[in-house]
Amino acid sequence: MIPTVVWGTGNIGRLAIRAVEAHPALELVAVLVHSPGKAGRDAGELARLGRPLGVRATDDIGAVLAARPRAVVYAASGDARPDAALADITRAIRAGAVVVSPALYPLYDHRNAPPEFRNPVLAAVADGGGSLFASGVDPGWANDILPLLVSGVATTVDAVRCQEIFDYSTYDRPDAVRDLVGMGRPLDHEPMMLIPSVPTMVWGGQIRMMARALGAGLDEIRETLERRALDTTVTTRAMGVFEAGTQGAVRFEVQGIVEGEPRIVIEHVTRVHASCAPEWPSPPDGGDGVHRIVIEGRPRIEVTVAATDEGENRSVGGNATAVGRLVGAVDWLAAAEPGLYDALDVPLRPATGRLGRKQP
Structure with a gap:
């Protein structure tokens, strides 16, 4: 089992908790929050699972990373705070974690990313031996691997x-x-x-x-x-x-x-x-x-994807598939060499071990 932290419990974070809990290769060991009002609450409550998970949220970043978790799902927003998100992510990489996140748009295509984003991540990888895979919540797979897969049958x-x-x-x-x-x-x-x-x-x-x-x-x-x-x-x-x-x-x-x-x-x-x-x-x-x-x-090919979660809510369903892509990459990243990866590097794989599992 890969000890995994979920950092952030908003719209993406609560879905990430569910995805980590459901993944047979991952173990949820900590949940990091920014709001003092969420600290001490059970992860299952924050994820709206309807049952406790036995993991209480904390705002003590230092203590969580000092435990050297193997993986971090960084679900905090980077929209209005890209510098802070970059600092958080590189801190986790320096602690040896593989990090998956939608927070840093410039790193979706890291080969062409501005040096002020790419270089700190590469330095953190060299120092700590962790990795980063960034992909979007729009969702990223619908703007990269899915169209490329479909193009292959034309x-x-x-x-x-x-x-x-x-x-x-x-x-x-x-x-x-x-x-x-x-x-x-x-x-x-x-x-x-x-x-x-x-x-x-x-x-x-x-x-x-x-x-x-x-x-x-x-x-x-x-x-x-x-x-x-x-x-x-x-x-x-x-x-x-x-x-x-x-x-x-x-x-x-x-x-x-x-x-x-x-x-x-x-x-x-x-x-x-x-x-x-x-x-x-x-x-x-x-x-x-x-x-x-x-x-x-x-031929002309058209593929339409409709995902639902939390009842019939498709706005949440799209986010859930994006989170599934990121969390589903954690075990592959943990087995790969330390580095900075993009969507073309990280394979989309079957949901091995998850068929028929009870929903989280």
């Missing part, structure tokens, strides 16, 4: 498109939906996620990875952006009221340009209510959302 490939189509009214994270993406804000407000170049910072690494795997030379990466206002005031299940006239839908693309054309595209279509921008792509069944891969070529 005869010819003209373009690859990865779509996230979501209604965020059920996504209980107002800091991301209202502040980062700008839902419910005036259309003249420029939220952080929609500032020019930020989408490329977040998803450009996945564009570059796909281009590398496909043997395609990228001319450049471009962005497109459209925003729509709500026609009427709406009340959402998870985040309350969004006023008429404020931003209710966003559609943007991060485009990998090959020979002058957008050939590798990551597209996001997000809403807080289905009535906003009805002419844009919507989930085929009117549900919370889907991820879709479209391979334009011969």
Whole structure:
């Protein structure tokens, strides 16, 4: 069993606790929290499992890392605190842990990452012998390994498109939906996620990875952006009221340009209510959302993935699959050489030993 720590207990952390608990090769030995109000609470309660796990959360980072855990699932946010997240992650690597995390966008494609992100991780690997695998919660596998896998059964490939189509009214994270993406804000407000170049910072690494795997030379990466206002005031299940006239839908693309054309595209279509921008792509069944891969070529191939968790909530389901990808890589990383890995390095493997196991 691989002694594993989950660091953070928000939307990603609670899913990570469940995933570690369910994995036959991993043992949950500690849960790290930032909030004093969570310290001392059982991990099962924080993960909403409905049963105790016998592991109490702590905010004592030093004591947890001094115990030399073999693995850390770093689930704390890095959106607004990338420097702090980098410091936490390198600290865990120096303690000898293999770390998996969605927190550092620049390291999704570490070969092209800025030196200020890549070099501290490589130094920590050299000092402590740990490793890092970073992959997204959008989810990362839907923007790298899945489209590449599907492209392999095509005869010819003209373009690859990865779509996230979501209604965020059920996504209980107002800091991301209202502040980062700008839902419910005036259309003249420029939220952080929609500032020019930020989408490329977040998803450009996945564009570059796909281009590398496909043997395609990228001319450049471009962005497109459209925003729509709500026609009427709406009340959402998870985040309350969004006023008429404020931003209710966003559609943007991060485009990998090959020979002058957008050939590798990551597209996001997000809403807080289905009535906003009805002419844009919507989930085929009117549900919370889907991820879709479209391979334009011969034959044309379309794959739609709908994941649910916590009842029928697909906004959580997508996060759960991203967490499953990260946690499922821990035992592979523990057996591999210390290093900095990306999605093309780390294989996606069957759920060995998990078939028929009781749900956590």
